[in-house]
Amino acid sequence: MHTGNTQVRVRFxxxxxxxxxxxxxxxxxxxxxxxxxxxxxxxxxxxxxDQKRSIPGALEELITTLTRTGLxxxxxxDVGGDYGPxxxxxxxxxxKQYIQQLLDSGKAYYCFCDEERINRIREEQRKRKRPPMYxxxxxxxxxxxxxxxxxxxxxFVIRLRYPKEGKTVFDDVVRDRxxxxxxxxxxxxxxxxxxxxxxxxxxxxxxxxMKITHVIRGEEWLSSVPKHIFLYESFxxxxxxxxxxxxxxxxxxxxxxxxxxxxxxxSYLEKGYLTEALLNFIVLLGWHSADDREIYSLxxxxxxxxxxxxxxxxxxxxxxxxxxxxxxxxxxxDVGYIADQSRRFFEEAGIDISDNDKYLKVINTARDYxxxxxxxxxxxxxxxxxxxxxxxxxxxxxxxxxxxxxxYWIEALEGQETWSPDDLSxxxxxxxxxxxxxxxxxxxxxxxxxxxxxxxxxxxTLIDILGRDESVERLTNALHLEQ
RNA sequence: GUCCCCAUCGUCUAGUGGCCUAGGACACCGGCUUUUCACGCCGGCAGCCGGGGUUCGACUCCCCGUGGGGACGCCA
Numbered sequence: 001m002h003t004g005n006t007q008v009r010v011r012f013x014x015x016x017x018x019x020x021x022x023x024x025x026x027x028x029x030x031x032x033x034x035x036x037x038x039x040x041x042x043x044x045x046x047x048x049x050d051q052k053r054s055i056p057g058a059l060e061e062l063i064t065t066l067t068r069t070g071l072x073x074x075x076x077x078d079v080g081g082d083y084g085p086x087x088x089x090x091x092x093x094x095x096k097q098y099i100q101q102l103l104d105s106g107k108a109y110y111c112f113c114d115e116e117r118i119n120r121i122r123e124e125q126r127k128r129k130r131p132p133m134y135x136x137x138x139x140x141x142x143x144x145x146x147x148x149x150x151x152x153x154x155x156f157v158i159r160l161r162y163p164k165e166g167k168t169v170f171d172d173v174v175r176d177r178x179x180x181x182x183x184x185x186x187x188x189x190x191x192x193x194x195x196x197x198x199x200x201x202x203x204x205x206x207x208x209x210m211k212i213t214h215v216i217r218g219e220e221w222l223s224s225v226p227k228h229i230f231l232y233e234s235f236x237x238x239x240x241x242x243x244x245x246x247x248x249x250x251x252x253x254x255x256x257x258x259x260x261x262x263x264x265x266x267s268y269l270e271k272g273y274l275t276e277a278l279l280n281f282i283v284l285l286g287w288h289s290a291d292d293r294e295i296y297s298l299x300x301x302x303x304x305x306x307x308x309x310x311x312x313x314x315x316x317x318x319x320x321x322x323x324x325x326x327x328x329x330x331x332x333x334d335v336g337y338i339a340d341q342s343r344r345f346f347e348e349a350g351i352d353i354s355d356n357d358k359y360l361k362v363i364n365t366a367r368d369y370x371x372x373x374x375x376x377x378x379x380x381x382x383x384x385x386x387x388x389x390x391x392x393x394x395x396x397x398x399x400x401x402x403x404x405x406x407x408y409w410i411e412a413l414e415g416q417e418t419w420s421p422d423d424l425s426x427x428x429x430x431x432x433x434x435x436x437x438x439x440x441x442x443x444x445x446x447x448x449x450x451x452x453x454x455x456x457x458x459x460x461t462l463i464d465i466l467g468r469d470e471s472v473e474r475l476t477n478a479l480h481l482e483q
Numbered sequence: 484g485u486c487c488c489c490a491u492c493g494u495c496u497a498g499u500g501g502c503c504u505a506g507g508a509c510a511c512c513g514g515c516u517u518u519u520c521a522c523g524c525c526g527g528c529a530g531c532c533g534g535g536g537u538u539c540g541a542c543u544c545c546c547c548g549u550g551g552g553g554a555c556g557c558c559a
Contacts, residue, residue, distance in 0.1 A: 013559090014559090015558080015559050017558090017559080047559065049558095049559085050557095050558055050559070052558085053558065053559080111557095115557070118556090118557085122555095122556090125484095126484075128484090129484040129485075130484080130485075131484080131485045131486070131555055132485095132555065132556095133555080155557095157557055175487095175488065175489090178487070178488080179487090180486070180487065181486075184485070184486050184487095184555080185486095185555095186555075186556095188556095189556080189557050190557095191557085192557040193557055194557075196557090198556090198557070198558085198559085199558075199559050200559095203559090218553095219488070219489095219552090219553065219554095220553060220554070220559090221553095221554090221559095222487065222488065222553075222554075223486075223487055223488085223553070223554040223555075224554075224555095244488090246488095246489080246552095247552070247553070249551095249552080251493095251494080253551060253552070254551095254552075255552075255553075281495095284495060284496080284508090285495070286495090288495080288496055288497070289497095290497075290498095291497085291507090292496095292497070292506075292507040292508075293507090294495090294496090294507080294508055294509095311495095311496080312488080312489060312490090313488095313489050313490065313551095313552090314488095314489075314551085314552065314553090315494090315495065315496090316494055316495075317494095317495095318493095318494045318495065318509070318510085320494075320509060320510055321494070321495065321508075321509040321510080322509095323509090324508085324509055324510085325509085327522090331522070331523095367522095368520095368521050368522045368523095369520085369521050369522085370521095379521090428518090432518090438518080439518055439519095440518060440519070441518095442518070443518040443519065444518085444519075447518090447519075447520095453519095453520085454519065454520085455519050455520035455521080456519075456520060456521080457519095457520085457521085458517080458518080458519085459518085
């Protein structure tokens with residue numbers, strides 16, 4: 001791999017078709033990490049040559065999402081760079097110029113066959129159990145006939161004149177050496193009848209012009225590498241290093257699709273999965289360090305990552321492990337940061353979190369229960385909203401022992417101006433002794449009164465978060481609850 | 484169908500001929516901690532797809548099967 005003397009330049013080249021796929025995020029991540037590791041350049045290029053599929057606004061959302069995850073690109077449509085434009089639909093003049101070269105050198109040819117004919121011959125080939133390919137009808141059209149058809153304004157495409165003999169052998173960092181027979185490679189359409197280039201043509205031209213050194217992309221592109229190499233060689237350009245990443249899979253091991261659960265990065269972010277967790281989880285799908293370490297920050301990955309530890313086999317996207325990872329980060333990261341990230345969910349729920357001391361305490365307690373931030377509200381709202389009780393709860397609250405506990409605590413708290421959580425622990429022990437009630441009989445009623453649930457944080461934590469007045473009020477409400 | 488790629492616990496993976504009685508993580512199960520739940524800690528269950536070679540010795544190398552996936556678009 002020529003990473004020593006060449007300046008590393010890699011690109012992430014998505015299509016703006018609506019949302020960022022988690023597989024796309026992983027491709028972007030691997031490109032980003034490789035660039036950072038080698039002090040290289042990470043480029044964002046937008047492949048919007050299919051007008052039918054391009055969605056307005058998708059480009060902006062894509063950039064927003066990528067930026068949110070921290071995978072900041074060095075060159076791209078929004079930040080510029082020396083090799084722009086970075087949006088393919090703005091590069092049509094460039095493609096025209098290069099396709100002409102191919103036409104002139106005989107490496108490409110005009111094809112006037114319409115889609116009906118193409119479909120028909122493909123169908124026949126399929127029936128005959130042959131690989132469906134263009135039959136070469138226009139491959140050797142006389143020049144005057146071409147000129148004539150062009151003059152008539154007949155619709156056309158431009159195809160690659162791919163050699164029928166020999167085989168193409170190439171090296172891939174992940175797959176090692178791959179050999180493919182040329183006879184099975186089709187005369188790929190390079191320029192569509194609408195004048196736009198296809199992926200194969202545009203990406204090769206752009207990768208060359210943008211001085212891309214390493215093409216890191218999904219394995220679904222492996223079988224088209226011969227076409228790409230043929231293009232590079234036809235132009236006399238240096239072929240980049242290929243790195244074909246193993247696919248991300250559904251649990252049934254088919255290519256990850258939106259069939260089974262969420263595949264859009266936006267939806268995970270929307271649910272409040274931390275980008276730290278998402279990235280950490282996703283890098284482990286197809287890459288692993290030599291030791292047993294699994295938790296890495298993006299910064300740490302920039303150092304630890306290397307292409308030679310990428311796996312060959314596809315990896316199932318296992319949400320269970322993502323969830324675990326999500327919980328790890330929510331519990332480990334600075335509580336202030338988690339609080340900031342959680343803020344929007346509280347606002348959406350209409351909860352007033354203006355008391356910041358209280359809010360931080362709430363977050364610090366509630367974060368033990370969740371793996372994404374949208375979940376945190378349901379574990380925190382009892383600290384803000386009035387508690388509600390089920391029929392069963394009311395039975396327990398109404399019992400004699402429960403009422404004794406409430407009265408005791410109301411009195412105890414009213415006599416106490418300030419406290420630390422430790423003081424409260426002492427108070428709990430004293431209460432148990434004084435009342436002669438212990439275990440669940442003691443804890444469940446009071447937790448119910450304070451928190452609205454028999455299960456949850458310990459009593460000192462609850463009282464500490466609620467504060468004296470709110471605690472007393474809740475206990476009083478429970479004491480006077482209508483049966 | 485054709486071509487290409489792949490193959491270690493259910494899942495993500497470590498392992499590059501003897502360090503393997505196959506290691507770690509998730510999930511699952513059990514225990515501890517806790518008044519409870521969660522967290523945390525400790526422990527357990529579970530795997531080299533099959534068959535041939537090569538070798539003194541194969542998870543590791545080769546071949547053949549089998550299985551899975553991808554590509555075969557005027558989509559990327």
